[in-house]
Amino acid sequence: MEACRRELDFEESCRFIDCLDRMDVFQVNFGGGEPFLREDFLDILDYAHGKQITTCVSTNGTLVDEALARRLAGMEYLYVQVSLDGACADTNDAIRGKGTFERVISGIEALNRHGFPNLSINTVVMGTNFREILRIYDLGKTYGAKTRLSRFRPSGNARRVWEEYRLDRSQLEELSQFLSAHRDVLTGDSFFSITARDRLKLGLNMCGAAKLTCSVAPDGTVYPCAFLQDPQFRAGNILNESLESIWQSAGPFEALRNVKIASCEECGRFGLCHGGCPAVAYFLTQSLDRPDPECLAAYPKGSQARDSSGGARDHVRTV
Helix, strand or coil, X not given: CCCCCCCCCHHHHHHHHHHHHXXXXXXXXXXXXXXXXXXXXXXXXXXXXXXXXXXXXXXXXXXXXXXXXXXXXXXXXXXXXXXXXXXXXXXXXHHHCCCHHHHHHXXXXXXHHCCCCCEEEEEEECCCCHHHHHHHHHHHHHCCCEEEEEECCCCHHHHHHHXXXXXXXXXXXXXXXXXXXCCCCECXXXXXXXXXXXXXXXXXXXXXXXXXXXXXXXXXXXXXXXCCXXXXXXXXXXXXXXXXXXXXXXXXXXXXXXXXXXXXXXXXXXXXXXXXXXHHHHHHHCCCCCCCCCCCCCCCCCCCCECCCCCECCCCCCC
């Protein structure tokens, strides 16, 4: 992913929200880094809410204290998604830093005390935390939070540790079974390549990049997707042209809209996933016109689950 040299200031952010309002955009997701590090972020949220635009903030949760929780609880159009990558400190902190588990739980408890209603706990599913998914789900229930699972994808810095942290086929199969058994778990559009028919009506069954969604970097650069923030997918910048124009005619957007994965069209799962995630396909095969390599119909069979050292071990059902 490309590094940003600057961020939109408050006035530029408000003008962009005005543009979103004209386009009838109904929801904006804010991620990071950490959004709450920005001093005027709450003012930006207030401005979006004044346009009746729903916002979803992805936060690491470590900055949520009593004052912030109280302020957030008073925002009508706000959803908060707190990142937690393990059901215990050892697992989570190995990924997110020492002491973060306790700070995240403290932030969640503060939101609970102030009656914040729209809370979810997001976990990026990796080989290191795969066996704790059910415990994370139960933890969310304790705090009245929905569980949201996100896919570990080989973009950005994750490319360097892809082989170490990715799920193998047996784990993907178990994850599919877990999602079928826990239909209240949220997944966005990230797991349609492995989900079963019983979840078909619970969300998107195809990639929404450049069709329903796009990603705008802190400096205003527009990409089809947050996982396709490489130079070749740069579609324009909202400081130089309107998002409407970029959305309608940018080359990378047209490329995503015209992706045709011929090898998938005869597959029995095509109606469930339409080829899966183009970002995963691109970073693993260097092509957008290839099937998602983690689709259960395309994933090489016969692979064994791996232990933390990379060796093979017997498969044990855990989720």
